[in-house]
Amino acid sequence: MSGFEPVDPNFESRVRASFAKQSAMASLGIVIDGIGPGWVDLGFAVPPGFTQQAGFVHAGVVAAALDSACGYAAYTLAAAETDVVTSEYKINLLRPAVGKAFIARGWVVKPGKTLTVSQGELTAGEGGPALAIMTGTIVHLPSATG
Amino acid sequence: MSGFEPVDPNFESRVRASFAKQSAMASLGIVIDGIGPGWVDLGFAVPPGFTQQAGFVHAGVVAAALDSACGYAAYTLAAAETDVVTSEYKINLLRPAVGKAFIARGWVVKPGKTLTVSQGELTAGEGGPALAIMTGTIVHLPSATG
Amino acid sequence: MSGFEPVDPNFESRVRASFAKQSAMASLGIVIDGIGPGWVDLGFAVPPGFTQQAGFVHAGVVAAALDSACGYAAYTLAAAETDVVTSEYKINLLRPAVGKAFIARGWVVKPGKTLTVSQGELTAGEGGPALAIMTGTIVHLPSATG
Amino acid sequence: MSGFEPVDPNFESRVRASFAKQSAMASLGIVIDGIGPGWVDLGFAVPPGFTQQAGFVHAGVVAAALDSACGYAAYTLAAAETDVVTSEYKINLLRPAVGKAFIARGWVVKPGKTLTVSQGELTAGEGGPALAIMTGTIVHLPSATG
Numbered sequence: 001m002s003g004f005e006p007v008d009p010n011f012e013s014r015v016r017a018s019f020a021k022q023s024a025m026a027s028l029g030i031v032i033d034g035i036g037p038g039w040v041d042l043g044f045a046v047p048p049g050f051t052q053q054a055g056f057v058h059a060g061v062v063a064a065a066l067d068s069a070c071g072y073a074a075y076t077l078a079a080a081e082t083d084v085v086t087s088e089y090k091i092n093l094l095r096p097a098v099g100k101a102f103i104a105r106g107w108v109v110k111p112g113k114t115l116t117v118s119q120g121e122l123t124a125g126e127g128g129p130a131l132a133i134m135t136g137t138i139v140h141l142p143s144a145t146g
Numbered sequence: 147m148s149g150f151e152p153v154d155p156n157f158e159s160r161v162r163a164s165f166a167k168q169s170a171m172a173s174l175g176i177v178i179d180g181i182g183p184g185w186v187d188l189g190f191a192v193p194p195g196f197t198q199q200a201g202f203v204h205a206g207v208v209a210a211a212l213d214s215a216c217g218y219a220a221y222t223l224a225a226a227e228t229d230v231v232t233s234e235y236k237i238n239l240l241r242p243a244v245g246k247a248f249i250a251r252g253w254v255v256k257p258g259k260t261l262t263v264s265q266g267e268l269t270a271g272e273g274g275p276a277l278a279i280m281t282g283t284i285v286h287l288p289s290a291t292g
Numbered sequence: 293m294s295g296f297e298p299v300d301p302n303f304e305s306r307v308r309a310s311f312a313k314q315s316a317m318a319s320l321g322i323v324i325d326g327i328g329p330g331w332v333d334l335g336f337a338v339p340p341g342f343t344q345q346a347g348f349v350h351a352g353v354v355a356a357a358l359d360s361a362c363g364y365a366a367y368t369l370a371a372a373e374t375d376v377v378t379s380e381y382k383i384n385l386l387r388p389a390v391g392k393a394f395i396a397r398g399w400v401v402k403p404g405k406t407l408t409v410s411q412g413e414l415t416a417g418e419g420g421p422a423l424a425i426m427t428g429t430i431v432h433l434p435s436a437t438g
Numbered sequence: 439m440s441g442f443e444p445v446d447p448n449f450e451s452r453v454r455a456s457f458a459k460q461s462a463m464a465s466l467g468i469v470i471d472g473i474g475p476g477w478v479d480l481g482f483a484v485p486p487g488f489t490q491q492a493g494f495v496h497a498g499v500v501a502a503a504l505d506s507a508c509g510y511a512a513y514t515l516a517a518a519e520t521d522v523v524t525s526e527y528k529i530n531l532l533r534p535a536v537g538k539a540f541i542a543r544g545w546v547v548k549p550g551k552t553l554t555v556s557q558g559e560l561t562a563g564e565g566g567p568a569l570a571i572m573t574g575t576i577v578h579l580p581s582a583t584g
Binding site for chain 1: 379380382406407409429431
């Protein structure tokens with residue numbers, strides 16, 4: 001999760017500005033817990049109204065958090081005036097998402113100018129077992145708004 | 147999407163009862179549009195508060211709808227007094243989810259007593275191009291509440 | 293599996309020339325059974341020396357055949373003077389690969405200039421059940437040798 | 439890659455006996471480099487006749503090696519008189535498989551009696567960058583031959 005040199009020195013403010021535009025993150029109470037070159041930590045509690053049959057966090061919330069963590073991890077290494085979009089991911093729901101607060105960590109496995117491969121892991125706290133893991137492909141595009 | 151014989155003749159009411167317990171589906175305005183042996187259609191409009199940067203439906207909503215469609219498709223072929231849980235899936239986000247109303251269709255590719263493999267497809271209306279596709283593995287368990 | 297317009301009218305000879313350079317295909321006895329815009333059929337029998345514990349075709353052969361079918365399906369729609377390389381795929385091994393002869397069919401789901409998404413299916417003969425399915429992402433590159 | 443207690447104290451000889459029955463491993467020159475509870479290292483050189491267009495190791499060989507490494511990693515934690523079979527995997531081909539000798543390492547992420555999730559990584563030598571990564575689902579079955 002280290003050793004990467006960011007192309008854009010303002011990567012953190014760029015990531016935070018993009019994240020702030022995602023209403024889904026606000027609606028689910030997902031916030032940025034940490035950012036560095038090639039990684040992002042997102043944090044959230046159980047969002048009211050988003051449980052599954054047994055009362056645990058719905059897998060859709062887990063997937064949305066991990067997808068965002070993987071995508072923004074890739075975005076930390078992107079050039080200025082570019083966007084990222086997730087092309088595909090695989091998620092494994094390893095254990096029920098039992099807990100009060102969760103960390104969705106995303107990190108870059110293989111950076112690229114066109115494609116970046118990221119992985120992510122959900123835990124209910126630093127050092128706990130992986131509740132879910134993700135591997136995703138993120139596409140870099142010229143900024144639509146830049 | 148046909149040719150399957152349901153083990154449980156009451157599969158439809160069982161699926162509908164389980165679906166009704168998922169607060170996330172209600173929170174996102176996702177409803178059951180159709181059910182048959184081995185398939186489920188879910189419908190939804192753009193849920194307020196769940197757009198991404200460009201104003202389209204957030205990928206997390208697409209994933210949640212397709213995951214539910216794949217899981218409930220498997221559940222239509224399950225025995226009474228059992229539950230299903232998604233073990234893993236891969237999603238490809240093929241095109242921006244532009245549209246007013248969406249259909250997430252899930253169908254069983256390979257049924258099983260322990261594992262079922264389902265696939266899903268998101269369209270903005272019957273006959274339109276696939277906006278996203280999913281392949282998932284669903285695990286069958288004895289009912290926790292039965 | 294239809295409706296695609298090839299960019300390069302000589303796509304078939306380009307695909308066949310590239311396929312002929314893959315020694316692995318010859319070593320496994322995998323041949324081209326059919327080509328069209330956006331799809332490729334590969335055929336093979338059980339290659340001597342490539343069985344698993346129970347005597348069935350090894351999953352590695354199934355994966356190699358489906359990967360090639362998906363990749364060359366994408367290559368049929370590519371421009372002249374370009375190459376393709378598989379970025380990632382997911383395979384589901386649905387049933388034991390029992391049979392004497394197999395067809396690995398690959399078709400394009402979403403074409404693109406940079407990325408193409410293909411799917412594939414292995415059967416032991418037209419109309420038989422799917423023994424394995426694949427979804428893959430193929431990257432288009434300028435030709436290294438062109 | 440550690441902390442797992444093997445259920446079967448004879449796991450290593452059981453793994454080696456099963457591996458020896460896979461003719462595909464012998465045909466590709468893939469051998470066991472190391473085994474422990476929850477992990478397996480497989481080693482191989484470029485197999486003659488299994489290169490792709492550019493002369494590198496064919497992706498099918500990479501997939502076969504990683505699939506075996508993931509499956510046998512799961513098998514180290516299985517009970518005696520059981521078999522394993524791969525249900526599905528996702529592979530990301532991150533970099534061209536350039537090198538003379540390769541290590542395909544597989545390790546268990548989440549063990550289970552019915553399903554085990556393993557991950558794998560291909561390198562051209564300890565400490566080198568990941569050339570390919572895999573996440574797979576392995577199913578445990580009663581032994582067909584036991």
